[in-house]
Amino acid sequence: MKKLTKVLALALAFTLLLAGCGGSATQSTSANEGQTAETQESELKDTVIFAQGADVTSLDPHIGKETPAVTVHGQIFDTLLATDKDMNIIPGLAESWEILSDTSYKFNIRKGVKFHDGSELTAEDVKFSLDRAMASSYVSYIVNFIDNVEVVDNYTVIVNTKEPYAPTLMNLTHPSAAIVPKAIVEKDPEALKTHPIGTGPYKFVEWKPGEYAKLEANPDYFRGAPKTKYVIMKVIPEAAQRTIALETGEVDIAYDLSANDLSKVAENSDLKLLEGTSLSAWFLQFNTKHKPFDNKLVRQAIRYAIDSQTIVDTLLYGAGEVAGSIIPPVAFGYQEVDTIKYNKEKAKELLAQAGYPNGFDATLYVNDNQQRIEICQVIQSQLKEVGINVEVKVLEFATFIDSTNKGEHDMGYYGWVTSTADADYTYYPIYHSSQHGAPGNRSFIANADIDKYIEEGRVTTDPAARLQSYKALEQILTEESPVAPLYYSEVNVGTSKKVQGFEVQPAGYHSYLNVTVSK
Structure with missing residues (x-):
């Protein structure tokens, strides 16, 4: 983990510094694209x-x-930029790019790229796609740093940001910043839901x-x-x-x-077992619109009542790490300052202070994944020990997402991937007051100080200043506890x-x- 942590940290630091430069920085395409297979087709x-x-x-x-x-x-689908297996930024549909200023980026689009229907990719498709993503209630948080997209010519666009935004280039690698065919989607806005056409x-x-x-x-x-x-x-x-x-x-x-x-x-x-460092964190979100989860003492109490180490040891067989934040240690911006550790007596004390000495009843939503269900059952048992009676509600994945987006849950069990390896990708949708529901804030927390430090971290391109903002943010999150971080998982894939x-x-x-x- 340490090796990749260093790789990601250095890569992100370089990206952040580059994004803050005034002049230009042009990137060239890889020389290894399109290699042919050595093994005979037969x-x-x-x-x-x-x-x-x-x-x-x-x-x-x-x-x-x-x-x-x-x-x-x-x-x-493809994106303007991509990443390699070490999360370094590489060319995508843009064969090169220049940073014109700290709020303006020029992208040179590959010529001759075809959508699956045979039509050619142009700058109009790029502008249309980014505008469409910005308007989406599901993925706008990934690209809403963009102010506008200018079409210079058929193969050139300029992306202007509202303010300096350090992770601009990394966010444009995200699959939800995908480039789609303008002509097809304008004709039928629902077309991609059932018959996607990309490049x-x-x-x-x-x-x-x-x-x-x-x-x-x-x-x-x-x-x-x-x-x-x-x-x-x-x-x-x-x-x-x-x-x-x-x-x-x-x-x-x-x-x-x-x-x-x-x-x-x-x-x-x-068989082969492939394992690697993950950008995933697992946690509970407390619905602060429901009583008694509107009381931060109750939220803190639940956090004290959960023994995450037992979950890691018994259900993950050690293939994980207890979390004190939902930002994984390999991502830029990780600042664990959390002081809440498993303490059953402290949990009971806080429940009594909050006016619930005998506990209360609550629901915990989870999707139909056996391991996740078992983890929620362990949490159910642990909370029972402090007087909280939990009903674990198991839903099919799409139904789970829809129900928790609507705020039907008291607590929900979630995983989140910090896909860009930058903390803003997680902090903003999970905690910012503008991101309730589908974008990710299913605790429905609305806190001016939380918003303030998230926004500070977004607009400065100085890595040290960003880390200071995130440290202050984590201190507030410990106090408010809209989320209970549980553990960081590891990527595992089995193959023949x-x-x-x-x-x-x-x-x-x-x-x-x-x-x-x-x-």
């Missing part, structure tokens, strides 16, 4: 199948922002909700044709069943294996040994461009 399968625990929420990249959606539509390495074929999605290789992809003709995503909610599917050859790749299956996969001579070219990406957005499966 020795390879024409399909790679991967399994994940939840289904796509939407194939429209400006709606479906959750990881299970991005794993699919991220193969269909990516794979074209959409079919999606059967709750079961699978199928994609076909784009032979005209600008980085070179994918090495495997078809990619199929299968929905297998239970982690144990994903392991079985991997062992039996039903799937070639399985995401997010159960912690107690990791050693079994690692020891299987036909017949799989080649698959790389673990810290944000979990794994590419299939160069993946092959031997027969």
Whole structure:
């Protein structure tokens, strides 16, 4: 973890300093794009199948922002900029860029890139896409630092920001900043939900909700044709069943294996276990619109009552780390100042101070993932010890998202990926008062001081000043406790040994461009 932590920190620091420069900085394309496979085609399968625990929420990249959606539509669409496996920024649909000032960025778009319908990508598509993302109630937080997008000519755009914004370039790598075809979406604004058309390495074929999605290789992809003709995503909610599917050859790749299956996969001579540092944190959000969660003493009490180390040790088998913040240690801006540690007696004391010496009843919402359910059951048991009676409500993933967006929960169990490796990507949607509901603030907290420090961290390009703002922010978050950080997870993926070219990406957005499966 330390090695990647250093890599990400250095990469982000460089990005931040670069974003703060006045002059220009031009980036060139990689020399290794479009390499051909050495293995003869006859020795390879024409399909790679991967399994994940939840289904796509939407194939429209400006709606479906959750990881299970991005794993699919991220193969269909591209962004202006991209990242490599170490989270370094690399060219995407923009072959180069210049920083004109601390609020203005010029992007030179690749010529000859085609959407899957054969139409050519132009600057108009880029402007339309970023404007559309800014207008989306689901993903606007990713791009709402943008003031406007100017079309200079067919292959040049200038992105102007409202204020200096340190993570500008990193945010433009996010899959929800995807570039979509203007002509198609203007004709039918709903088109991408069921039949997405992008410029990516794979074209959409079919999606059967709750079961699978199928994609076909784009032979005209600008980085070179994918090495495997078809990619199929299968929905297998239970982690144990994903392991079985991997062992039996039903799937070639399985995401997010159960912690107690990791050693079994690692020891299987036909399989490989890939592990890596994650940008994910897991936590509870307390609905501050519901009593008694409007009382910060109650929220603090629950945090004291939860023994996260037991969760890590018994349910994750040590494959995690107790969290004091929802910013992972590998991300820029991590500032753990939290002083709340497991203390059952302190929890009881705070409940009594809040007027609930005998506890109360509450709901805890979670989606239908077996490990997550088991974690919530442990939390249920721990809270019972301080008098809080918790009903664990298990919902299908899309229903869970919709219900908690609407604020139907008392508490909700969530995971969040700091996809850009920059704290603003998480702080802003989870805590800012303008981001209630779908963007991420499902605690519905509205606190002027929280907003103040988040906004300070957004507009300064000085890394040291940003860290000071985030330290002050974390101190307030400890006091207000709208969220209970639980643990940081690790990325794990199981694959057949017949799989080649698959790389673990810290944000979990794994590419299939160069993946092959031997027969």
